[in-house]
Amino acid sequence: MSALIPRPRRSVAGGAVLVPDWLDLDEQRGLVEACRGWVRGPVPMRAARLPTGHAMSVQTVCLGWHWQPYRYSRTADDAGGGRVLPLPEWLVQLGKRAVADAYGNRVVGAEYEPDAALINFYDGTARMGMHRDQEERSDAPVVSLSIGDTCTFRFGNTENRGRPYTDVELESGDLFVFGGPSRFAYHGVPKVLPGTADPDCGLVSGRLNITLRVTGLADPR
Numbered sequence: 001m002s003a004l005i006p007r008p009r010r011s012v013a014g015g016a017v018l019v020p021d022w023l024d025l026d027e028q029r030g031l032v033e034a035c036r037g038w039v040r041g042p043v044p045m046r047a048a049r050l051p052t053g054h055a056m057s058v059q060t061v062c063l064g065w066h067w068q069p070y071r072y073s074r075t076a077d078d079a080g081g082g083r084v085l086p087l088p089e090w091l092v093q094l095g096k097r098a099v100a101d102a103y104g105n106r107v108v109g110a111e112y113e114p115d116a117a118l119i120n121f122y123d124g125t126a127r128m129g130m131h132r133d134q135e136e137r138s139d140a141p142v143v144s145l146s147i148g149d150t151c152t153f154r155f156g157n158t159e160n161r162g163r164p165y166t167d168v169e170l171e172s173g174d175l176f177v178f179g180g181p182s183r184f185a186y187h188g189v190p191k192v193l194p195g196t197a198d199p200d201c202g203l204v205s206g207r208l209n210i211t212l213r214v215t216g217l218a219d220p221r
């Protein structure tokens with residue numbers, strides 16, 4: 001929700017920059033519409049199954065590279081076997097602009113070349129436990145875009161799942177970039193706050209998070 005007093009941009013830790021309200025409502029609706037297209041296939045949105053046998057409560061669809069616990073592939077071997085959709089060039093360009101804006105550095109933004117996106121959907125009860133993203137063979141930043149209901153995002157440390165951590169509310173339209181010393185920090189989403197989204201963001205309920213990543217992977221040749 002756009003505030004009477006704008007929330008300031010904030011550096012939460014080294015390399016971790018939150019830019020509130022980075023996406024306007026038109027851009028949010030456009031991304032929601034794009035997500036509606038991507039989940040039509042060839043790979044369905046699904047709750048990934050963890051090695052424990054438990055399904056995640058978050059539902060995910062990927063672009064560029066398919067992620068499953070805990071590897072990337074070009075085919076969705078745990079979700080029907082379809083070939084993952086390409087990462088569209090307009091989303092690559094959005095990622096470059098995101099990095100440039102968050103770090104205030106046009107060169108670093110221009111050099112950012114994401115090759116994968118994970119689109120996570122949270123219903124009102126979904127959560128994501130504390131984890132590190134370490135399947136990528138690159139230390140390039142992760143770009144996160146939030147749309148829909150506000151969540152509590154927990155940003156931890158690089159050593160363990162516990163304290164110290166910082167809880168931050170992520171609202172619809174917020175950009176968060178995680179690079180440098182923050183790239184391999186533990187993080188999670190302990191809570192979604194139902195009914196908090198701007199009705200004009202394109203989502204009636206729930207929360208979408210789009211992350212852009214550099215996998216550092218190459219196809220075999």
Ligand code: MD3
Pocket residue numbers: 118120128133142144176178182183184185187188189209211
């Ligand atoms: C910090 N997603 O997809 S976004 C994930 O809101 C993931 O869906 C959460 O954690 C979500 O892996 C959090 C913020 C985020 C994403 C990736 C990171 C923070 C990160 C990677 C490294 C460090």
Ligand code: FE
Pocket residue numbers: 131132133187
């Ligand atoms: Fe993550």
